[in-house]
Amino acid sequence: MNAISADTRSDMMRSVQSKNTEPEMLVRRYLHKLGYRYLLHDKRLPGQPDLVFPSKKKVIFVHGCFWHQHSGCRHGHAPKSRLEYWLPKLRKNILRDEAARLELNRLGWSSLVIWEFELEDFSKAGNRARDFLSSSPKS
Numbered sequence: 382m383n384a385i386s387a388d389t390r391s392d393m394m395r396s397v398q399s400k401n402t403e404p405e406m407l408v409r410r411y412l413h414k415l416g417y418r419y420l421l422h423d424k425r426l427p428g429q430p431d432l433v434f435p436s437k438k439k440v441i442f443v444h445g446c447f448w449h450q451h452s453g454c455r456h457g458h459a460p461k462s463r464l465e466y467w468l469p470k471l472r473k474n475i476l477r478d479e480a481a482r483l484e485l486n487r488l489g490w491s492s493l494v495i496w497e498f499e500l501e502d503f504s505k506a507g508n509r510a511r512d513f514l515s516s517s518p519k520s
């Protein structure tokens with residue numbers, strides 16, 4: 382029996398909102414349909430990647446363009462006001478992302494970043510994910 386009330390459940394949903402974002406769900410549904418199986422937000426790995434493919438030693442991050450400051454992207458530009466608040470926060474995100482990818486690499490994992498607004502052209506982003514997963518692991 383599922384004893385969780387609707388209220389509690391929606392509270393739980395809210396609390397994980399930053400993880401199971403709509404862009405992430407798009408990628409997950411797409412890859413799942415292709416037959417890929419993965420772990421989610423594995424805390425044991427640097428950066429807690431969104432999708433983890435243990436047998437392939439590959440991970441995929443689905444990044445929001447703003448929060449992760451997608452460089453050269455119209456959605457990734459820094460905010461124009463309250464810079465003293467935003468800049469250190471966003472810079473920290475960038476450094477954390479870089480550190481996580483370097484550390485994953487050092488541990489023998491390949492990583493791919495899919496940007497939120499790449500998903501506007503889903504076939505392209507989807508192909509990129511598929512190519513990444515089907516390519517042979519690095520030697």
Ligand SMILES: [Zn+2]
Nearest residue numbers: 446451454496
């Ligand atoms: Zn972007």
